[in-house]
Amino acid sequence: MATASDNAGTELKIVEDATCTFCGCVCDDIELKVEGHTIKEAKRACVLGKAWFLNHDIEPGPSCRIDSQPATVEEGIERAARILTDAKYPIIYGLSDSPCEAQRKAVSIADWIGGTVDTTTSVCHGPSGMAFQGVGEVTCTLGEVLNRGDMIMFWGSNPAESHPRHFTKYSLMPKGLFTPNGRKDRTCVIVDVRKTKSAKAADIFIQIKPRKDFEALWTLRALARGIELDPELVESETGTPLAQWQELMDKMKASKFGVIFFGMGLTMTRGKHCNSEALLALTRDMNAHTRFVAKPNRGHGNVTGADNVVSWRTGYPFGVSLTRGYPRFNPGEYTTADTLSQREADAALIVASDPMANFPQPAREHLASIPYIALDPKETPTTKSAAVSFTVATYGINTTGTVYRMDDVPIPLRPAFESPHPSDYDVLSALEKRVKELKAQQFAAHN
Amino acid sequence: MSQSFILIPGRTSKQGCGISEGKDGDGYQGEINTLQVAPEDMERLGLAEGDQVRVRNEHGQIELPIKAAKGGELPPGLLFIAYGDLSCRLMGGDTHGSGMPTSKGMDVELEKI
Numbered sequence: 059m060a061t062a063s064d065n066a067g068t069e070l071k072i073v074e075d076a077t078c079t080f081c082g083c084v085c086d087d088i089e090l091k092v093e094g095h096t097i098k099e100a101k102r103a104c105v106l107g108k109a110w111f112l113n114h115d116i117e118p119g120p121s122c123r124i125d126s127q128p129a130t131v132e133e134g135i136e137r138a139a140r141i142l143t144d145a146k147y148p149i150i151y152g153l154s155d156s157p158c159e160a161q162r163k164a165v166s167i168a169d170w171i172g173g174t175v176d177t178t179t180s181v182c183h184g185p186s187g188m189a190f191q192g193v194g195e196v197t198c199t200l201g202e203v204l205n206r207g208d209m210i211m212f213w214g215s216n217p218a219e220s221h222p223r224h225f226t227k228y229s230l231m232p233k234g235l236f237t238p239n240g241r242k243d244r245t246c247v248i249v250d251v252r253k254t255k256s257a258k259a260a261d262i263f264i265q266i267k268p269r270k271d272f273e274a275l276w277t278l279r280a281l282a283r284g285i286e287l288d289p290e291l292v293e294s295e296t297g298t299p300l301a302q303w304q305e306l307m308d309k310m311k312a313s314k315f316g317v318i319f320f321g322m323g324l325t326m327t328r329g330k331h332c333n334s335e336a337l338l339a340l341t342r343d344m345n346a347h348t349r350f351v352a353k354p355n356r357g358h359g360n361v362t363g364a365d366n367v368v369s370w371r372t373g374y375p376f377g378v379s380l381t382r383g384y385p386r387f388n389p390g391e392y393t394t395a396d397t398l399s400q401r402e403a404d405a406a407l408i409v410a411s412d413p414m415a416n417f418p419q420p421a422r423e424h425l426a427s428i429p430y431i432a433l434d435p436k437e438t439p440t441t442k443s444a445a446v447s448f449t450v451a452t453y454g455i456n457t458t459g460t461v462y463r464m465d466d467v468p469i470p471l472r473p474a475f476e477s478p479h480p481s482d483y484d485v486l487s488a489l490e491k492r493v494k495e496l497k498a499q500q501f502a503a504h505n
Numbered sequence: 506m507s508q509s510f511i512l513i514p515g516r517t518s519k520q521g522c523g524i525s526e527g528k529d530g531d532g533y534q535g536e537i538n539t540l541q542v543a544p545e546d547m548e549r550l551g552l553a554e555g556d557q558v559r560v561r562n563e564h565g566q567i568e569l570p571i572k573a574a575k576g577g578e579l580p581p582g583l584l585f586i587a588y589g590d591l592s593c594r595l596m597g598g599d600t601h602g603s604g605m606p607t608s609k610g611m612d613v614e615l616e617k618i
Contacts, residue, residue: 080521080525081521105518105521105522106518106521106522106525109521109522109523109524109525110525112525113525113527114525176604180604180605181605184603184604184605185603185605188603216515216516219517219518219521220516220521222518251513251580251583252513252578252580252583252585253576253577253578253579254578255576255578265580268511268513268610269511269610322515322608322609323609326605326608326609326610327607327610328607328610330601330603330605330607331603376604377604389600389603389604389605390600390601390602390603390604391602393600393603393605395598395605395606396598396600396604398598399598399599399600399606412528415528415589415590415593416588416589416593417593417606418593418596418598419564419593419594419596419598420597420598421598421606422593436527438528439528439590
């Protein structure tokens with residue numbers, strides 16, 4: 059980190075190798091030019107990264123509000139702790155835009171209050187998490203993709219808009235150890251129901267019928283095993299001629315190191331975990347012919363860290379209930395879209411996520427009807443309706459910590475400037491301490 | 506008269522930038538409150554850029570302006586909207602045992618207002 063002064067006397071600071079936490083690429087080669095509490099420039103950042111870095115100044119207003127009125131952080135902690143300890147079915151949700159150290163605290167709170175802990179994974183690649191348990195995951199790091207990948211496939215994923223540096227930093231353009239000519243050494247295949255902006259990067263683009271991912275993937279599974287298929291049936295089901303699938307399979311088998319990146323086109327569409335299972339099973343099948351791996355393209359900056367932390371602490375990645383004092387995993391029951399839509403939760407702690415902006419309407423209506431606590435660096439539809447809201451420092455811009463890239467590689471954060479607001483870790487640490495005290499009092503009163 | 510379509514909500518660059526710029530901002534609001542329609546469908550239904558339409562399914566209904574999908578991005582029969590408040594209004598609460606609401610590939614009816 060270097061500092062200098064410009065002509066006006068304002069201190070300029072250069073932060074090298076800063077980490078962008080907007081998306082799961084977690085690019086850690088960003089150079090930031092910082093003046094006071096403002097980032098003026100974010101070199102090498104993509105359009106999403108630039109928007110992330112250049113729009114996180116210090117938020118005006120208090121660090122805490124109770125029922126929309128300014129309050130001290132201490133008052134907020136007290137009210138939040140009482141909401142959570144008085145509840146019969148408290149839930150904790152979000153965590154994917156928070157560092158691992160804060161995520162650990164949130165899991166501890168869930169344990170103390172006997173609640174559920176769930177992350178944005180459940181409405182992202184949660185179905186893939188279920189599929190991993192059913193099929194297994196043939197995987198690798200993005201570094202291996204860069205150095206070895208010669209057949210790069212994207213299925214139901216649009217990185218040109220969701221992960222803009224994916225192609226240039228990891229998967230298509232870079233020159234690697236066994237891909238010395240970069241893009242020329244790779245074949246790019248994109249399978250989608252839309253001709254997305256990513257399709258321009260493809261050597262082969264296959265537009266399948268909507269909601270037919272499962273059928274298309276099983277077509278490839280059959281071809282991988284040399285099973286004869288009815289051409290008419292394949293084309294009517296998938297929208298793509300059998301000959302084109304066969305041509306693709308031939309190229310997949312001929313590759314040295316194939317990678318299938320997959321997105322929410324699979325997990326959010328009818329079939330969900332069955333779609334992801336089909337893709338993971340195809341990947342596994344391909345290893346009878348050549349080396350093939352699959353990677354989910356993860357959205358939030360530390361959603362992969364959330365999977366890891368919740369797994370370390372409970373044995374399961376998301377949708378975990380601690381209501382009986384030991385962890386139970388059941389997507390569809392302990393996941394937040396369900397606990398809210400079924401009107402089961404009676405209090406919530408929402409960390410670094412915005413369910414009021416992106417959950418189904420029945421879930422949003424129920425969340426609005428129960429007391430909840432929200433932590434976010436910015437005002438959002440979720441913080442606006444919270445009983446207690448904390449304006450927190452932005453991870454990676456104001457705070458240190460650890461995040462996990464989408465390939466499970468941990469990466470440190472290098473903050474640009476300090477914030478007067480507390481961090482997620484500060485708030486959750488204080489909340490855990492007070493929750494423990496109140497639970498001890500409740501235990502003593504009942505024994 | 507309403508027409509049947511399949512709706513694909515999804516991420517866009519503008520919507521992603523809007524998350525950081527502020528969700529009350531014009532960029533984010535404009536992006537999540539506009540429906541993309543294939544030019545062939547617009548011609549077939551006599552729709553013009555900016556026309557207001559009503560989109561509904563068994564979970565809810567929304568009213569919003571349309572614009573033509575560019576670059577052949579949408580085949581006829583498919584609609585696209587950036588993730589946001591309006592797309593959520595068409596999502597049901599049942600996750601069918603997966604934890605994930607059906608958020609893409611939804612059957613909807615579209616009619617011009």
